[in-house]
Amino acid sequence: MLTPVEVARLLRLPSVETLYQWRRKRIGPPAVRVGRHLRYDSAKLACWLDERTEAGR
Numbered sequence: 413m414l415t416p417v418e419v420a421r422l423l424r425l426p427s428v429e430t431l432y433q434w435r436r437k438r439i440g441p442p443a444v445r446v447g448r449h450l451r452y453d454s455a456k457l458a459c460w461l462d463e464r465t466e467a468g469r
Contacts (some may be wrong), residue, residue, distance in 0.1 A: 414452040416443075422457075
């Protein structure tokens with residue numbers, strides 16, 4: 413499980429706030445709450461990236 417900071421860094425986003433905005437708009441990678449913390453499954457993140465890559469071709 414990845415933290416929002418780790419995901420933002422992997423996606424080379426300008427800030428973690430971009431990732432939070434995507435979540436609110438429901439356009440970002442899927443995330444889950446673990447207690448009060450937001451976490452991203454690395455396999456689901458990879459699938460989300462693959463979908464975006466396929467759509468852009």
